[in-house]
Amino acid sequence: MNLPIQLHVQHSGLEKGIPIVFLNSLGTDLNMWNQQVAQLSSSYRMIQMDTRGHGQSAASRGPYSIDLLCEDVIHTLDFLGVPKAYFCGISMGGMMALNLSILYPSRVEKVVAANTAAIIGHESAWLERANLVRMQGMGPVVAGAAGRWFTSQFTDDHVDQVNVMLAQLAQTPSEGYAACCEALSKADLREKVASISVPVCIVAGEFDPVTTVSDGQFLMEKISGSRLEVLPASHLSNVENPQQFSEILSRFF
Structure with missing residues (x-):
């Protein structure tokens, strides 16, 4: 049973209408979406939330599961009186958005899974990573994150922006991070995604070493009617290509 915990939620944009709910990646917080919020706030109602164990949301003791993290989202929508939403998630958040479409299709209008x-x-x-951060803290994970998240060109040209993202990672509670690693260790939607019936747009990064374009193509082939957009970016494509990413959201939603 998913017992209530404190979840950090932020509202912006229009006061009414179907909201876009933004779901963060592992080791980041709701601020990773600030550029999309700034670019789209005049047209959409938006809800940013810190996933359990991240940002200012509580980090209850693990283990977590992807289903549990999705329950948190549904409980949040219930609390806010939101019957249905657009979902935009990246990495772990993207998997959560897909899983929400499987478990709670009546609550999902459309999904962007990046x-x-x-x-x-x-x-x-x-x-192994969960064990590492429980023993040594977030330092070892932070050390290699820039190379996983961004292209070398972006890292060189946007030092301040990269440092902001690395600070989010460094400040993530080690137990929350570790428990989400455990959730990802068990998460396997390969046999389930074909059941998704809501409209889905998949976004892949051309240079992403973590979730590749091939991973995006697999999803597109399995999910009927879905589409695939490829951006010239690495793993955090919404940060590396914010304008193009926001244009995808605007067109699709």
């Missing part, structure tokens, strides 16, 4: 996959990485690697 830089994600039906299964991300390998179970053993996620469990």
Whole structure:
């Protein structure tokens, strides 16, 4: 049973209408979407939320599961009186958005699933990382994050922006991060995504080493009527290509 916990939620944009709910990636917080919010606030109602164990949301003791993280989202919508939403998630958040479409299709209007996959990485690697941060804190993960998240060109040209994202990672509670690693270690939607019936737009990063264009193509082939957009970016494509990413949201939603 998912017991209530404190979740940090932020509202912006229009006061009425179907909202866009933004779901963050592993090791970031709701501020990763600030550029999309700034670009789209005149046209949409928007809800940003910190996933359990991230940002200012509570980090209850693990293990977590993708289903549990999705329950948090539905409980939040219930609390806010939102019957249905657009969802935009990236990486772990993208997998959550797809899973919401499987578990709660009546609550989902459309989905943008960015830089994600039906299964991300390998179970053993996620469990090793969970153990690492519980023993040593976030330092070892922060050290290699820029290379996973951004192209080298973006890292060189946008040092301040990259440092802001790395600060989000460094400030993520180690238990929350570790428990989400455990959730990802067990998450496998490969046999389930074909049941998705809501409109889905998949966004992939051309240079993403974590969730590849091939992962995006797999989703597109499995999800009837879905589309695939490829941006010239690495793993955090909404940060590296904010304008193009926001234009995709605007066209699709």
